Every structure is written in C-alpha cells, then in structure tokens.
Amino acid sequence: MIPEYGHFALILAFCLSLVLAVVPMLGATLGRPLWMACARPLAFGQFVLAAISFGCLAAAFLGDDFSVRYVAQNGNSLLPVYYKLSAVWGAHEGSLLLWVLVLAGWTAAVAAFSRELPPELVARVLAVMGMIAVGFHLFMLLTSNPFERLLPMAPAEGRDLNPLLQDFGLIVHPPLLYMGYVGLSVPFAFAIAALLGGRMDVAWTRWTRPWTNIAWAFLTIGITLGSWWAYYELGWGGWWFWDPVENASFMPWLIATALVHSLAVTEKRGLFRGWTLLLAIFAFALSLLGTFLVRSGVLTSVHAFASDPTRGVFVLMFLGVVIGGSLLLYGLRAPALRVPASFGWRSREAFVLANNGMLAVITAVILLGTLYPLVADVMGWGKISVGPPYFNSFFVPLTLVLALLMGIGALLQWKDSAPAPLARAAGLGALVAVPAAGLLPWLWGSWQWGAALALAAAAWIAALTVRDLWRKSAFAPSRWQGLRRLRGSYWGMVCAHLGVAVAIAGAGVAASYSSQQEVQMRPGDVLAVAGYEFRFDGVTARDGPNYWAQIGAFDVRRNGRVVAHLAPEKRRYQGGQVMTEAGIDASLGRDLYVVLGEPLGDTAWAVRVHVKPLMRWVWLGGVLIALGAVMAVGDRRYRRPAPVRAAVPANVTGT
C-alpha cells in the first residue's frame, strides 16, 4: 500500500499546487487579503505532501518492493542502505520526484522567511512557484510516475542501480545540484512578481539578492561536486568534458553569476533593472532547458537519462509556456524608462556591465556549441560533433579577459573613480602578474603558455583583491578592527573572487603539467612519473556487498620517502558490469592517481598512473565561490527592514 499512499500524496500535492498557482495570484490582482494569505499554508502543505510522497518511494526502496517498476529497475536487495536511499533519485522518475520535493522545499522556505515582504509580493512569488510545481507534478503524473506497479508479475529481485552511481557522489551531487537548479526559480518568481505588480524597488532587490546568492551557492557546489565525482569515478583523470549535460548545468550558473552582479548594481544604483529581470528569467530558463536536454534525447550525452520523445514534448511545451510567457510579460511590462543615473568608464557600473556582457557571451557560445549538432542535423548539414577543443578555444580566452576585468572592477567606485589610484592599482597588479607568469611555471619544471596565462590571471585577481582589502581596512584604529568593520557582502566578494583565482590557477596548471603513463607492471616493479616512484605490490581479492573486487597495492615514494599508499580497484558487479575505482592520493600540491587495467598474464597488470599538480585547486575554488555567496547573505543589511522609501520611480511599467 505504501506506493499507493505515495502516489496519492503526489496527486494531493498537485492539487495544492494548482490552488497555490491560482488563488493567491487572483487575490493579489483583485486585492483580496484572504486569498493572498492562503499562499503560505498551501506552500507548507505542498511541501509536507511532497515529502510524504518522497518518503514512500524511499520506503519502497528500503523495503525492496520490486512490484514497483521503478524500484525493480533501479534497486536491488543487496544494495547497502545508503545506496538504496540514493537510488531513489538514481533515474528519471525518482530524480523528478526529488526535483518536485526540492521545489516544494524552496517554496516553503520563501513562505517561511518572507514575513516582512508586502503581502501582494509574497502571494505572487509563491503563486509563480506554484505554477512551476503544477507543471512538474503534471509531468510526473502523466509521463513519469515513479509509483507505477508491475503487477501481478512482480520480479523477485531488482535490476540493480548502475554501478557508476553506487557511489558517494550520487548521494550528494544530485540533491545539491537540484537545490541550485530549482533555487533559481526563486529569483525567477520574484522577477515575474515584479513584472506583474509593476514594482521593482530597492526593497525588491534586497529581498531577491539573498535568495539568488543561496541558489547560486548550491549550484556552484553541485557543479563542483559533479566535476570531482566524474574525476574520480570515470577513471581517466578528466574533470570537465563539455558534455551537453555538463553545459546544461554550467549555462544557468554563468547567467546566475551575471545576475548576482547585476542585482548589486540594481540595488545600489537602481540601474539595469530590465536586464536584471531578464537575467533572472534566463537563469531559470536555462535550468529548465537543461532538464529538457537531459530527458528528451535530442542530444547524446554520457549522462543522459533514458530518453523518451513524449517526455521531450511535454518539457518543451512546459518550457514554452513558462519561459515564452515570461518573456512575453517582459516585453509588455519591462521598465522601458531609462534611469537618469550617470556613470563613467571608470565606474563599477561600467565594469559590472562588461562582466555581464562577457558572461552572456560565454553562455551564448556554450549554448551555440551545445546545440550546433542539433542545428546542423535539423538543417540537413550532416552529423557533426562539437567537443572540448571547440569550447576550450573560446572559453579560455574569454575567461582570461573576464579575469582581467574582474581584478579592476572590484576596486572601482560607483559612478566614477579617480584615474590615478586606479593606475597605481593596475600597476601593482601587473607587477605581481608578470613575474607570476614568468617565474611560477618553473615550479613544475618547464615554462608553458597556458599555465603562464592562467597564473598571471590568478595572480592579477588575487593581488588586486588583497590590495583592496588592505586599503579598505585601513580606516580604523587597528587593522583588525578595520577588517572586522568590513561588511559581509564585501567579504563575500573577496572570498568568491579569490575562489575564481584559485580555480583558474588550478585549471591552468593541472591542464599544462599533468603527467600520464600507461605501463605493464609486475609486483615489485617501480615506475617513475613526475618525480614520484610508484611501486606495485601486487593485487589481492576482496568481496564487497554486491561486487567482487581486485585491489592493487601501490607505494609511492618521493626522494626515497614513502608519501602515499594507493589502492585502485577493479570491481565486477553482479550484473556483470566492470568498474574501475581509481586510487587517489590528494593534496594541495598534486594528485597521485592510479588506475588498474586488465591483468596481462601471470602476475602482470596494465596500470595507468597520473600525476596532476594543483588538481584540488579547481574544486577548492568552487568551494570558495560558494562560501563567498553565503558570506554575502550574512550581510547585516539583509537582517534589518529594508528602507521604505524608494529613490527611483517605483513604477516599472511602461505601458
């Protein structure tokens, strides 16, 4: 009965979302306080029901109820408990349920933390989120019901979760990524509410910013984890593949990054309001586009779900209604009035604008590359592939330009800055960046262009950021007090910008100086790679809960001293799938990465060894960026009531 309860809860949640989408919206339009007030309880109710539904599916997995088709396809009685739980979102239907749960969670959170907002705004925001929930509930109930039964012929055992997904990565990566994807629905809903209500004042941006930051932080962490997971799980040392599905998560991230910056200008200066609204719409549109790409089968991807054209049609229709409708609304109601605020070339406004322009261009290029095979196919130009060489050849230079702008932009004053201090700052930046480019690469033995440029960019950002921190903290009796007086949002920016510098340095150095060797090794053999000596001590067998493993033993020495023991595994799962688990020793300076290949007769094995300098910096950068976003939310101005008066015309309607 439990799956039926789950199904029923899902239907009830759908009904609530339907009411949530309609009644508060009408209430806001007609000015009925009671109708508006029902938004909050509906949001909480929807969340409780979604949680019950999710819990029922989890219970079906834990109870090995293979009469449920989804459980039979993705579960197995031998799976450890934690993989039974994470198998809930291991495939299409269950991951949609997770999506719906996360959406209900965000909706409930907005309902809970919006006591100070005007009731019309809350009603509209929650109603827009309700509309999105209606779409996803319908999608599940009509095309992808996870509670469907296989009766009366229930199998005795489940087909098991794909071994690739039997990993810590599956437990944490999808929920965090979905928190980010779905979190972008909050700024989206705020944007639609602003367009509908015709109000987009300082208070609006103050409420929108923290939500955007949190969603952006989740997305950052989700993507970072995904990259890390692919790196250790796929077993060939790569960490970003420009696969359509990865791009699908990266594009909303880039637009959300632009949004975070543009919101700052809108809050402080009342500028770029139309652009901010557009970014809020596009960030969520791209996260929905990702859903479409992953689930419709229009593109081939390593990560794609089993595709189904009817699902594709549904998501596309949904996309058309939600995004087409939003953009139509934007066209009709966006602020067309030019704000008469002036700023010059050396202003923060101008640089945020340039930053937004660059981020938009990068996103558009990734979109072009991702969809181009589809364009070529539809136009009859033949089947072509667009892969990493294409993306890298545009992404890398564009990112370097962005880094250059970023270093300067963060120092600038609003409106205009005096040229002399700016020139001094740029001089200091160059003074650090040029030697960094010339000398630092030699740490890894040779000088290479790619690494030199990346290190220069990282040094440039870091030097200018730290210099600014130093100067901003100078106006206090002591340095410590000066640092403490700086606001949370400023610390957040410093942290995130340093994160970008760290990630750029890591990506550049890891890409330029990774070493790789593929050899045959017998017990006792020693292989030297990049100054490390890997000694192979043979292979032992061990049985896991649902697989048989062969585990290699490696001692790694540097200058005669043992620095690491590595134990790469080769696993054969019950279903017959063979998986490699790389043996990795991570440190800030380098990753040692060993993969066990095939046995080559008697005691010899094929072995691949990578040494990847600064690999961790890539993900450390991601963590710092997310941390920065969270620190900015802690800013004290978000914890006190927003100013009531609005200095710019509060009415955004132009029609």
Next chain:
Amino acid sequence: MARIRLFVPLIIFLALAALLYLGLGHDPRELPSALVDRPVPAFALPALGDDKPLDQTLFRGGPRLLNVWATWCSACRDEHPFLVELARAGVSIVGLDYKDDPAAARRWLADMGNPYQEVIADREGRLGLDLGVYGAPETYVIDAAGVIRYRHVGVLNAQVWRERIEPVYRQWQTP
C-alpha cells in the same frame, strides 16, 4: 520603438524552441554512413569456408544488401531468421563476417541457415574499417554499379525493412 526591443528575447527564445521541437524528430545517434553514394571500397578477402578470393566486383549487377555480422554479436542472432526469410523472398544478400572466428561462423550458418550468396571473411576487420562499420549488425544497400546507397545500423527486422531499406532497395532495382 524602445518597447519593440524588449521583445527581442522572446523572439530568440521562440526560434530556439522551434529548433528544439524540430530536434525532437531527429535521432542524434543515427549516423548515416560517410560512404553513401560512393563505391564499395576496394578489398581482396577470402570467402568464408572455401577461401575463394573475393573483391569489390562482387557487387556488380545488384542491387544487393551487404550485411555485417559476427557470431559474437547477440543482436545478429535476433535478425538472422529475418535475413533467411528475405533471402527466400529473392533478396540478394552478401554477408561480411566481421572480426570473427571462421569455424564458429561456419557452424552458425550450418545451424541457422545461410541467407548469404557469399560471405566475405574479414577476420582483421579491414574492410569493416574501410566501410566505417562501428558495431554489428549493420546493413548496407548497394546498387548495381557497386555504389553504397544506404546504411542501417542495428537489427534488421520486418519493420525496418519495410520502412527504411526496401524503398531504397526497390529504387535501385530498376535503373
């Protein structure tokens, strides 16, 4: 005028949505052969069983089907009965035994019937490579002049034959 500019994002989005809609009707995995409208590559390989030398002139006077198969390919087993049926109906099929053990291949044909006029034994997969074969089974339609006109990747069954291959085959039957 300024207001019209505000509709630009909507227009871009609609174009994108139209593209995605059209894309739904295309299978990104369906990869047409790079050799369509080009002659069968030159080869010199033995026939399965009697080691008679075969070359590309085998395809003169078609149209013929060229079916790439192997005993290690489980999907080939699924399509084999249909091939036998086709051969009985008078369709001329040449087999390409791809990267396979000749003894096993002979047993296979003895057990399940031989629909092939000739079977080219391509143990090293050289002809397969020249044809751009990326996984058995694959079926090519080759016209009377020995020019490749169509390729199907995957199992050849009644539906695939009726909807995709037969029209091409008939088209090249009467020049």
Next chain:
Amino acid sequence: MLAAALSALLSWWSPGVAAVEIHDFASAAEQERYRVLIDELRCPQCQNQNLAASDAPIAADLRTEVLRLLRAGKSDTEIIDFLVGRYGDFVLYRPRWQPATYLLWLGPGGLLIAAGLTVVLVVRRQRRAPPQAVLDGAAHATLTRLLDENGERSVDDRR
C-alpha cells in the same frame, strides 16, 4: 548530471572503465601526437566520449588504427582525413572549417562584437545622463568609501 548516466544504455557503452592500453612509443613526440589525436576524435558508437576514454570495441580498434597510421608516417591531417572518409565529420570533436560550420566558428566573434558594442553604447549613453553634484576627486572618493562601509549609499546617492 552523472545522476543520469543510466538505464537503457544496454547496447550502448556506459562509461564505466577507461581502458588502460600499453604501447611502446618511438618517442615522446609520437606519444604526445597519439594522445592529442585520440583525445580529439570521437568514438562513433558511444554516447559522447572520445577514443581515449571509451572502452567500446570500436574505440579500441580505432585507437589501434590511429597508432598504425602514426607509425606509418602519416601526418595528423592525413590520419584525420582517413577517419573522416570512413566515419564522417561526426568523429571530429574539433569541427572542420566548412560551410556547415561557418556559423559555429564565426558566431562567438560576432557575439563578442555585439556585446562589446552594447556595453560601449550603454556607457556612452549613461555618461551623458544629467550631471550630478560635483565633488572633487579626493573628496568624492572619501565620501563614497565612508558610505560604502556603512552600507547606506543605496538610496542616498542615487539620482
């Protein structure tokens, strides 16, 4: 993303094992060329993997073929032409410059120019916006800094 690598891929190769293959290279240069080639060539059978990362049989065959051609003294262009002649442009992760890819290769430059022009136009327009109270550079800098620290500028200094 990975959450998705799933199910009905039975006949398609799931990215479980990146094959470990051992070759004796004549030189480091040869090894490097081989690596770049198999990195930038796509496995025709797989979901979306290059020859280097795939364990599909065809990927192994093509790796062997690339190595054979390399050793036969073929140039990178000749090797790529060889594979494209058999498997089509699909196998190239770096699409070639041809009419079908003009838009792909020129698009980013066009977008960059469009974005750059927009930024320039917007800033020029805003520079001509109504003048504001004029402070001399130093005083203005100090004032904005103080306001910045207090987080109070948002409504006050806007015009």
